[in-house]
Amino acid sequence: MGNRDLSNLIKRAYLQSLKGEREGDREEEVEAIRETIKSAKKIVVATNNEKKFKVIKNIISEICDAEIKMIDLDTKVADLSRMPAIAKGLIALDVEDADLYIARGRLGVPGSGSMLVIMDSKGRILTASLSESSAIHKESLERRIEKEVKDALRRVGL
Amino acid sequence: MGNRDLSNLIKRAYLQSLKGEREGDREEEVEAIRETIKSAKKIVVATNNEKKFKVIKNIISEICDAEIKMIDLDTKVADLSRMPAIAKGLIALDVEDADLYIARGRLGVPGSGSMLVIMDSKGRILTASLSESSAIHKESLERRIEKEVKDALRRVGL
Amino acid sequence: MGNRDLSNLIKRAYLQSLKGEREGDREEEVEAIRETIKSAKKIVVATNNEKKFKVIKNIISEICDAEIKMIDLDTKVADLSRMPAIAKGLIALDVEDADLYIARGRLGVPGSGSMLVIMDSKGRILTASLSESSAIHKESLERRIEKEVKDALRRVGL
Amino acid sequence: MGNRDLSNLIKRAYLQSLKGEREGDREEEVEAIRETIKSAKKIVVATNNEKKFKVIKNIISEICDAEIKMIDLDTKVADLSRMPAIAKGLIALDVEDADLYIARGRLGVPGSGSMLVIMDSKGRILTASLSESSAIHKESLERRIEKEVKDALRRVGL
Numbered sequence: 001m002g003n004r005d006l007s008n009l010i011k012r013a014y015l016q017s018l019k020g021e022r023e024g025d026r027e028e029e030v031e032a033i034r035e036t037i038k039s040a041k042k043i044v045v046a047t048n049n050e051k052k053f054k055v056i057k058n059i060i061s062e063i064c065d066a067e068i069k070m071i072d073l074d075t076k077v078a079d080l081s082r083m084p085a086i087a088k089g090l091i092a093l094d095v096e097d098a099d100l101y102i103a104r105g106r107l108g109v110p111g112s113g114s115m116l117v118i119m120d121s122k123g124r125i126l127t128a129s130l131s132e133s134s135a136i137h138k139e140s141l142e143r144r145i146e147k148e149v150k151d152a153l154r155r156v157g158l
Numbered sequence: 159m160g161n162r163d164l165s166n167l168i169k170r171a172y173l174q175s176l177k178g179e180r181e182g183d184r185e186e187e188v189e190a191i192r193e194t195i196k197s198a199k200k201i202v203v204a205t206n207n208e209k210k211f212k213v214i215k216n217i218i219s220e221i222c223d224a225e226i227k228m229i230d231l232d233t234k235v236a237d238l239s240r241m242p243a244i245a246k247g248l249i250a251l252d253v254e255d256a257d258l259y260i261a262r263g264r265l266g267v268p269g270s271g272s273m274l275v276i277m278d279s280k281g282r283i284l285t286a287s288l289s290e291s292s293a294i295h296k297e298s299l300e301r302r303i304e305k306e307v308k309d310a311l312r313r314v315g316l
Numbered sequence: 317m318g319n320r321d322l323s324n325l326i327k328r329a330y331l332q333s334l335k336g337e338r339e340g341d342r343e344e345e346v347e348a349i350r351e352t353i354k355s356a357k358k359i360v361v362a363t364n365n366e367k368k369f370k371v372i373k374n375i376i377s378e379i380c381d382a383e384i385k386m387i388d389l390d391t392k393v394a395d396l397s398r399m400p401a402i403a404k405g406l407i408a409l410d411v412e413d414a415d416l417y418i419a420r421g422r423l424g425v426p427g428s429g430s431m432l433v434i435m436d437s438k439g440r441i442l443t444a445s446l447s448e449s450s451a452i453h454k455e456s457l458e459r460r461i462e463k464e465v466k467d468a469l470r471r472v473g474l
Numbered sequence: 475m476g477n478r479d480l481s482n483l484i485k486r487a488y489l490q491s492l493k494g495e496r497e498g499d500r501e502e503e504v505e506a507i508r509e510t511i512k513s514a515k516k517i518v519v520a521t522n523n524e525k526k527f528k529v530i531k532n533i534i535s536e537i538c539d540a541e542i543k544m545i546d547l548d549t550k551v552a553d554l555s556r557m558p559a560i561a562k563g564l565i566a567l568d569v570e571d572a573d574l575y576i577a578r579g580r581l582g583v584p585g586s587g588s589m590l591v592i593m594d595s596k597g598r599i600l601t602a603s604l605s606e607s608s609a610i611h612k613e614s615l616e617r618r619i620e621k622e623v624k625d626a627l628r629r630v631g632l
Contacts, residue, residue: 003571006267011547011569013268015238019549025291052282073485074492077393079175080407083244083283089398093596094425095485097477108283109164109410111170113313114265115286122567123597125241125249128273130288132313133183150174155271161413169389169411176390231327235551239567241353249554251438252583253327255319267568280409281439322583329584333553341607345585395491399599401559424599425480426487427503429629431602441557441582444589446604448629449499471587471606 006032010124014105026035033126033156037100037118043068046092046103055142056102059149063158072094078105085115086125093123100126104145111135115149127152162280164190168282190283191314195258195276201226204233204250204261212298214260217307221316230256236263238257243273244283251281258284262303269293274306321436322348326440349442349472353416353434359384362391362408362419371458372418375465380472387412394421401431402441409439416442420461426453432464443468476553479594480506484598507600507630510573511592517542520566520577528614530576533623534596537632545570552579559589560599567597574600578619587611590622 007034016022043066045056060068071092078087088153089103099121107115113133118126129151131137132145159282167190174180201224211228218226229250238244247261265273271291276284279300287309289295289302322330325348327459331336350385360381361372376384387408405419415437423431429449436440445467447453483506488498509540517540519530527544534542545566551559562566563577573595589605592600604627605618 007569007571009269012268012566014238014547014569017234018551020234022234022237025264025269025271025293028292029267030291031269033267035270058231073488074395076175076178077181077287077396079180080391080393081397081403082281082406082410086241087397089589090398091488093398094398094598095481095488097481098236104181109168109191109278109288109289110189111167111183111189111191111314112283113183120267122595123240124568125270125410127270128265128288128314130286135183135185135188136313136315155288155294156269156292164420165411165413172389172407172411176393231330233554235334235554238549238551238568239555239561240564245555248556250555252556253323269626273399280392282410294375305321325585326583330554333550336550338550338553340586341580341587341609343609344606345583346609347585349583351625368574387613392491392494392496395496396488398597399560402553422499425484425503425594426501426505427483427505427507427630428599428601429499439556441586443586444581444604446602449504451499451501451504452629458629471604471610472585473610 006036006124008122009051030156034158036120036126036151037156037158038064040064040066040099042066042098043100043102044071044092044096045069046071046088046099046101048072048074051142052104052145055145056104056149059146060102063153066099075103075105080091083108083115085117088118089119090123093119097121104148114148116145116152118152127156163280164194164278165236167179181281188314192316193279195311195314195316196222198222198224198257199257200224200256202229202250202254202256203227203258204229204246206230206232209300210262210303213303214307217304217311219259221311224257233261233263241266243275247275248281251277255279262306272306272311274303276310285314287313322352322436322440325331346472350474352442353469353472353474354380356380356415358382358383358414359416359418360408360412360414361385361389362387362404362417363392364388367458368420368447368461371461372420374471375462376418382415386436391419399424399431402431404437405433406439409435413437417439418463430464432461432468434468443472445471475548480510480594480598482584491531504630508632510594511627511632513539513576514538514540514541514573516572517574517576518545518566518572519543520562520575522546525616526578526619529619530578532618533627534576537627540573549577549579557582557589559591563591563593564597566626567593571595574611578622588622590619590626592626601630603629
């Protein structure tokens with residue numbers, strides 16, 4: 001699954017929307033997302049927390065045969081943005097060249113809980129998952145992140 | 159809960175982040191989100207699908223005593239954006255003045271499933287929820303949206 | 317000029333676009349931007365550089381009778397974003413409640429020069445101006461910012 | 475000039491910002507932007523107006539030896555977004571794979587005038603230029619766009 005196939009599918013979907021003929025996601029689009037994830041050769045995880053990185057790496061390694069690396073730059077500054085998890089992913093996209101970027105951070109305002117997001121090489125959002133605020137539900141961070149990664153993958157049938 | 163209180167809480171959180179002293183969401187921040195939602199007097203739902211609107215309105219009506227209206231403008235064009243659900247919310251924010259905006263649309267690329275998001279009067283993201291692609295799980299749209307609204311509220315303890 | 321009038325004008329423009337009847341900016345829209353700027357009562361400048369603040373304050377004071385304050389929070393972290401000037405403005409919008417926000421920062425990637433942007437109380441972009449990279453043209457920062465503010469205002473006929 | 479060099483330069487700039495050691499754009503960063511533009515092999519222009527396309531193509535052709543194509547999809551829907559010119563560029567990025575994307579559209583709200591923006595293969599903003607609202611200054615569209623392209627290039631020393 002190359003960039004080109006995904007771009008072509010997106011173009012078709014955009015054209016359908018412009019004509020008013022779009023009727024929700026198509027199975028081949030979800031398939032294209034799955035293939036983009038499974039065929040990744042290099043993945044950058046936008047965290048510099050070794051524990052979080054290992055949980056994510058372990059689960060992703062079962063799905064694809066990729067070099068998975070941690071970003072070597074502090075992404076906490078993304079917390080001063082409207083969507084910190086997305087902002088972390090975009091920092092990773094700016095400074096590293098990879099097939100996939102995985103970021104985890106706050107969803108929105110302080111108190112809004114967390115988001116884990118998987119982006120492709122152009123920063124397009126492939127899938128994501130949400131957790132409620134740690135102030136609401138006290139689970140270990142590792143277990144929480146494990147759930148989030150699995151949930152994000154499950155949403156696209158992986 | 160006015161804008162001012164929320165802005166002050168956000169400022170404190172941002173200052174904590176800048177000092178490297180931030181340790182996750184605080185209970186009072188989640189409480190502030192709850193209060194912002196419960197005290198809303200006017201809510202705009204960024205859909206022009208009567209069915210979706212009714213499901214959302216019914217659930218939200220139980221939580222707050224607000225005028226809830228549907229946007230009278232087609233937001234489908236938001237599908238040609240990187241985050242269609244967020245883009246729909248921002249269209250509503252641009253054209254209507256309200257205390258809360260609720261939008262539902264695609265999360266990211268075609269095939270990435272859907273997102274329901276609740277924004278405040280400035281477009282700050284208070285909470286959200288995700289559903290997998292309709293191509294993956296075939297549930298009625300009404301039931302799906304009902305779950306999404308409840309899930310978004312539950313994430314902040316409502 | 318209240319939020320409501322501007323929102324109504326934007327709604328009309330969006331409806332024109334949806335119908336394919338939009339033909340560029342209208343004089344009354346530019347007039348609405350001017351009125352929004354001139355009638356501002358509180359303005360937050362997203363810088364914590366006293367010199368830059370004074371230049372901006374002096375020029376803006378001639379146009380509107382507003383309380384103009386400097387943000388008391390370091391916005392340099394916005395440099396790790398895709399559009400640092402815009403990101404600074406959004407930080408100000410998140411933490412302060414004002415009628416206008418003025419931010420100045422890098423336009424895009426390092427080397428892309430700077431942008432000065434004026435946003436309204438909802439973060440909508442009213443006008444802006446650009447300067448080339450300081451690596452290209454060596455002018456004093458004060459003179460540069462003075463030009464930028466005047467240029468942003470001139471673009472909307474002020 | 476590959477993606478990799480630019481990504482490395484951006485990483486260094488981000489690290490300087492994190493350490494509080496950043497002091498404005500560096501000459502080598504502007505040089506990297508120039509090289510990215512000059513070495514482009516495929517460029518997509520996010521317009522479907524033949525006239526606008528030709529003006530842009532003619533000027534860009536003098537700087538780089540690239541295949542320059544017009545997007546075959548209507549990007550006018552981007553007018554219902556907070557930054558239409560940027561949104562048009564992102565639509566092009568989503569549906570076509572290229573080294574550079576050039577988009578032109580409204581800067582912000584209706585009445586805010588126009589922006590021309592040049593993005594790289596990942597959607598990073600390399601340079602841009604602004605024009606005042608056509609409601610303010612009545613020049614021919616072709617001449618206006620010609621100025622904008624030249625201005626965007628001049629800002630980075632091209």
